[in-house]
Amino acid sequence: MATTEKAADTEYGKEAPPAAAPPPPPKPSGTTIPPIVDVALRALVFAATLTSLLVFVTSKQTIHLGPRSMEAKFDHSPAFIYFVVALSVAGLYSLLTTLASISIIQKPAFSNTFLLYFAFWDVLILGLVASATGAAGSVAYIGLRGNKHVQWQKVCNVFDKYCRHIGGSLAVSLFASVLLVLLIWLSVLTIHKRIPK
Amino acid sequence: MATTEKAADTEYGKEAPPAAAPPPPPKPSGTTIPPIVDVALRALVFAATLTSLLVFVTSKQTIHLGPRSMEAKFDHSPAFIYFVVALSVAGLYSLLTTLASISIIQKPAFSNTFLLYFAFWDVLILGLVASATGAAGSVAYIGLRGNKHVQWQKVCNVFDKYCRHIGGSLAVSLFASVLLVLLIWLSVLTIHKRIPK
Numbered sequence: 001m002a003t004t005e006k007a008a009d010t011e012y013g014k015e016a017p018p019a020a021a022p023p024p025p026p027k028p029s030g031t032t033i034p035p036i037v038d039v040a041l042r043a044l045v046f047a048a049t050l051t052s053l054l055v056f057v058t059s060k061q062t063i064h065l066g067p068r069s070m071e072a073k074f075d076h077s078p079a080f081i082y083f084v085v086a087l088s089v090a091g092l093y094s095l096l097t098t099l100a101s102i103s104i105i106q107k108p109a110f111s112n113t114f115l116l117y118f119a120f121w122d123v124l125i126l127g128l129v130a131s132a133t134g135a136a137g138s139v140a141y142i143g144l145r146g147n148k149h150v151q152w153q154k155v156c157n158v159f160d161k162y163c164r165h166i167g168g169s170l171a172v173s174l175f176a177s178v179l180l181v182l183l184i185w186l187s188v189l190t191i192h193k194r195i196p197k
Numbered sequence: 198m199a200t201t202e203k204a205a206d207t208e209y210g211k212e213a214p215p216a217a218a219p220p221p222p223p224k225p226s227g228t229t230i231p232p233i234v235d236v237a238l239r240a241l242v243f244a245a246t247l248t249s250l251l252v253f254v255t256s257k258q259t260i261h262l263g264p265r266s267m268e269a270k271f272d273h274s275p276a277f278i279y280f281v282v283a284l285s286v287a288g289l290y291s292l293l294t295t296l297a298s299i300s301i302i303q304k305p306a307f308s309n310t311f312l313l314y315f316a317f318w319d320v321l322i323l324g325l326v327a328s329a330t331g332a333a334g335s336v337a338y339i340g341l342r343g344n345k346h347v348q349w350q351k352v353c354n355v356f357d358k359y360c361r362h363i364g365g366s367l368a369v370s371l372f373a374s375v376l377l378v379l380l381i382w383l384s385v386l387t388i389h390k391r392i393p394k
Contacts, residue, residue: 076346079335112392119385123378126320127327131374134331138276139339143347149273150340152349177328181320188316188385194392195309 033190035105038118041183042098048176049091049129052169056084059165063158072155072162079135080166086132087173090125090180097121112194119187126180133173140166230387232302235315238380239295245373246288246326249366253281256362260355269356271363276332283329284370287322287377294318309391316384323377330370337363 062071074080097118104114143163146154156163259268271277294315301311340360343351353360 072346077344078338078342079331082335112389116385116389120382123320123323123381127323127374127378130324130327131331131334134276134328135335137328138274138279138332139335141275142336142339142349145275147274149269150350150352152339153347155347177324181324184320184381185317188313188388191385191388191392192309192313195388196393 032193033186035101035108035111038183038186038190039098039101039105041179041186042094042101045176045179045183046091046094046098048172048179049087049094052172052176053084053087053091055165055172056080056087056169059162059169061159061162070158072159074166077136077139079139083132083136083173086128087176090129090176093121093125112191115187115191119184119191122180122184122187126177126184129173129177129180133170133177136166136173137170140170229390230383232298232305232308235380235383235387236295236298236302238376238383239291239298242373242376242380243288243291243295245369245376246284246291249369249373250281250284250288252362252369253277253284253366256359256366258356258359267355269352269359274333274336276336277363280329280333280370283325284373287326287373290318290322309388312384312388316381316388319377319381319384323374323381326370326374326377330367330374333363333370334367337367 056074060071060073062069074084100114101118104111140163142152142154143159143166144154144156146152253271257268257270259266271281297311298315301308337360339349339351340356340363341351341353343349
């Protein structure tokens with residue numbers, strides 16, 4: 001890397017003398033990604049996490065079996081509680097960064113620094129959402145299929161609406177994870193494109 | 198901050214004409230991260246995933262309860278199988294990228310492009326490892342505590358060695374996730390530092 005850095009430095013250093021006569025060709029603007037894509041993706045992450053959360057927390061179902069009634073609620077499982085907390089954090093984060101991203105369009109001077117911060121935080125939020133989706137997904141799968149090795153009975157044959165809600169919510173949170181990956185890629189690519197060739 | 202960034206932009210725009218006379222001061226090399234850090238982190242991810250895998254797959258335990266024997270193996274749970282597959286992919290990936298990262302030290306010309314590819318793939322592998330850790334972790338938690346709402350009995354009071362192995366393995370895979378976050382941060386920061394100020 002010592003050499004690259006040196007090479008890059010030399011190129012950068014060399015750029016100055018000829019630049020005086022013919023200015024360096026401007027970067028083709030067609031290849032840069034318009035900042036509105038970042039805003040749109042972040043707004044979509046917000047919409048996805050909010051949808052996922054609402055569908056998840058409204059999954060409550062009560063079943064009447066003869067004299068006694070059984071209730072299924074998301075807070076009966078620690079993994080589901082973790083999911084709700086993680087998606088809430090991700091939803092709040094995506095709302096705030098959507099606003100921040102809009103403000104950058106208006107003040108592009110901050111752009112480089114913000115892109116760096118966005119990439120840093122997006123990675124943490126991705127880890128949070130991915131782990132929460134995995135955690136809730138594996139519990140939901142046991143609910144759907146059971147596990148005969150340890151005699152954990154499936155519950156989705158009884159609590160059908162509950163399981164449909166959780167399944168739908170998990171699909172949307174998986175979509176949110178994919179969007180977060182795209183967002184990080186976008187930030188990294190945008191930063192990379194600003195290195196002079 | 199507006200002032201700094203604006204100042205930086207103006208400097209960059211204005212740079213060409215005055216740069217012809219005095220070349221811009223070289224970037225302080227003390228702030229760049231030595232590429233060996235990337236190699237070391239990747240090697241550490243490899244060591245962590247390999248350790249986690251080995252501890253996980255050796256978790257098999259057989260209990261003799263009177264006349265019948267019960268066995269606990271990792272492939273009794275789909276979430277645990279997903280964990281093993283995900284960690285295997287991450288282990289192989291980290292081995293290959295450790296070698297790639299070493300080769301970049303020797304041929305630094307490719308450095309920028311490789312950093313971009315590394316960041317892209319690291320994000321996917323982070324998503325994989327985080328979701329697998331979440332999935333296996335939530336099943337392990339039910340094994341440890343049970344869930345009285347759905348009458349899933351805990352099994353770790355019986356399969357103690359099995360659960361110790363899985364718990365240890367999960368702790369190491371969580372550590373691998375943290376290392377992957379650091380690796381992505383490192384790549385993004387290194388790319389960011391190459392944007393001329």
